[in-house]
Amino acid sequence: MRRFDRALALFEAGAWFTCHEVLEHLWLDEARPRRDVYKGILQIAVGLLHEENGNRAGALRLLERGAGHLAPFLPAWFGVDLAALRDEALRLRGVLAALPPGQRLDAARWKELLPCVRRAYASGGQGGTLCGRHP
Numbered sequence: 001m002r003r004f005d006r007a008l009a010l011f012e013a014g015a016w017f018t019c020h021e022v023l024e025h026l027w028l029d030e031a032r033p034r035r036d037v038y039k040g041i042l043q044i045a046v047g048l049l050h051e052e053n054g055n056r057a058g059a060l061r062l063l064e065r066g067a068g069h070l071a072p073f074l075p076a077w078f079g080v081d082l083a084a085l086r087d088e089a090l091r092l093r094g095v096l097a098a099l100p101p102g103q104r105l106d107a108a109r110w111k112e113l114l115p116c117v118r119r120a121y122a123s124g125g126q127g128g129t130l131c132g133r134h135p
């Protein structure tokens with residue numbers, strides 16, 4: 001399995017730290033501008049990990065940075081719908097930013113808002129989701 005596909009599978013499994021580790025190796029090995037795609041997904045994953053660990057400030061910062069790194073590659077790159085991933089990361093960030101300090105999302109709402117990796121077709125159409133959390 002290619003390392004990128006492995007990283008996406010780890011993202012969808014909620015293995016944020018391990019996803020980060022795999023993407024970090026890809027990011028460090030890549031000299032071309034596309035390395036920012038790896039960095040963007042990596043930062044979104046770490047933002048999710050921060051939120052799960054109660055570090056709201058870190059989560060907000062990394063969700064925004066990660067989404068920013070994806071922007072030049074929208075709408076899709078290497079078969080991944082980056083526009084949807086970016087939009088979902090920013091949507092979650094907005095919800096988290098609006099919560100009072102110390103308040104956490106309940107498990108169902110967290111699962112509903114988690115960004116999801118979707119496949120994109122070369123024709124511009126959206127493919128299936130890898131996670132099953134969203135239609």
